[in-house]
Amino acid sequence: MTVRGNNEWHSFEHKRVPKNANLVSYYSRRWGLGNPTNTIKIVALLGALVACIVASILLGAIPLSFDDLFDWVRTAVTTEASSIQTQVITNLRIPRTILALAVGSGLAMAGALFQGVFRNPLADPSLLGVSAGAALLAGVAIYAQSRFGISGLIFGYGLIPIFAFGGAISSIFLLIYLGTQQGRLDTTTLLLAGIAVNALAFAGTGALVFVATDGELRSLTFWTMGSCAGATWLISLSTLGVVLFGLVTSWWSRQSLDALLLGEREAACVGVAVESLKRRTLLISALLVATCVSAAGVISFVGLISPHLCRILFGPSYRNLLMLSAVMGATLVLISDTLARTIVAPAELPIGILLSLFGAPFFLWLLRQRRFS
DSSP states (O other): OBOOTTOSEEEETTEEEETTOOHHHHHHHHTTOOSHHHHHHHHHHHHHHHHHHHHHHHOSSSOOOHHHHHHHHHHHHHTOOOOHHHHHIIIIIHHHHHHHHHHHHHHHHHHHHHHHHHTOTTOOGGGGTHHHHHHHHHHHHHHHHHHHOOOOOBTTBOHHHHHHHHHHHHHHHHHHHHHEETTEEOHHHHHHHHHHHHHHHHHHHHHHHHHOOHHHHHHHHHHHTOOOTTOOHHHHHHHHHHHHHHHHHHHTTHHHHHHHTTOHHHHHHTTOOHHHHHHHHHHHHHHHHHHHHHHHOOOOSHHHHHHHHHHHHHOSOHHHHHHHHHHHHHHHHHHHHHHHTTTTTTSOOOHHHHHHHHHHHHHHHHHHHHHHO
């Protein structure tokens, strides 16, 4: 930073800033963050995410210390022989932390996108049966592996994630086909079709539960409740890559999604290609949900809670909502995953149980707020 005499302007990184300006206020407006209070909230949210990442690496059935983390950094830089603690961090904790971060971000962004398309803050990624379709084919994979001895890896992935991904993607294509009338994607028909697909998928999953053995039933139940225990470097990084792709592609539609909140006719009047936007947004959301569910199982309420909390804290504009929802979702899943493997260590709770204990009361509170608003 340079100052020139009594000139009323400072030169700050080649940008002209008023001399007596509050830098927090100035850059809050310049970066589109709103008022300075929003900037402070965003910094606090990012700080909470960093703290959760560190806690996720250090806490677990084998508790680690900051010294172990520093040893891991030194070992990575100097290529020294690694200790058991550094191997735990490299092979278990960091892949699991990356997966929890990616899954939370992906589900939260999918929730924000679904809520934008349906113009309903109570919309959830499980609304259209995408998660249920993934659960059904994951159950088929568990059953096939046990009964017919099918095993092995395909491109480094197990059978269950591949089947779950296929089930989720198939569900959304079926829904788009059923919801399209005269070349137009009708959201009401889409919701009704989603209810039917949900019921059909849950019926299929129930039939698998009925015929499953004890071992199959335990695997199916634990998978449908969500867990990051199966994290590997391949699964974690590929999930993170898909989530980043979804963030970048949906980010370019932020202004169109803001316009869509006013209504489809109003959005079309300002030049938004509404049908193209809805289809593209639903496909991106389905890709995010399919990837996250195939990697970590069915995790409820993240897509509902995270965007709504961000709307309460930062406002409804999609300029900030998508990224902040991703940060909020990552924080919630990291907290839940860390608690899941520490509360009853060395055993492990499913993440879905912890998130449902918080998400269900929050959903009821939302309903009550909407009733009196």
